[in-house]
Amino acid sequence: MNNLLTKKETNGAGQTTPRRTVVPRYQVRENVDAFVLTAWLPGVDRTSLETTVDGETLTVAGSRNLTAPESWTPVYREIPQTDYRLEFELDHRINRDGVRAELSQGVLTLTLPKAEAVKPRRIEIKG
Template identity: 40%
Template sequence: MSKEVVKKETNQVECVPRREEIIPSTAVRQEKDGFLLVAEVPGVCDKSLNVTVENGVLSIKADNSVATPEGYRIALREISAVTYKASFELPDRVDPAGVKAVLKNGLLRITLPLSEAKKPRKITIAAE
């Protein structure tokens, strides 16, 4: 757990959370029409989440929220401030324009569809 102890001018000691940068736990599954990437990002809301595809690289960056509501004072904090960061090189057959992301219950689900030109197709054979 990363905390810095800060001595205030009033001689009070306060724990100040320091933001850690970690790689989220992920799983990638190949499906019929592409891939599904699932990343664990607990404590993250959609406003602090950034998913991009640039030059064939999928990047995820997200911050969890550990803000103290106004008018409250934290007596003990064991939840660390975390920045989740991960990058994945995408296969050429993934269509970057079709990438979709959904955040639900701390799980980020990213759908990576195959481009139509790269999907396997069955060739019909004509008999003569």
């Protein structure tokens, strides 16, 4: 169903070819303190990646500039000419202030810490 949610970016003039955006391959894991989102974004560097938390929405947008110089003639091409976009809705379980992002060789790791209220805690029994 995710592919239905991708937004197609079209520019107003419609003269240049619009870049397609796709949802990158991603994975979400949970540990005691946080949810860890890993997204594979090959070709995206630090400057062309934008991770924003706006209210309830977490957006990861990465454009890649894998343009080939004019002098290169393609023999064959398999890498799609697309940008990445991933959107999530955050609920009350996530502490929005503590979101950390790390990008290393095209792999983005987002750590979304859990809110204190949902962390497991031991309750002492009195008496």
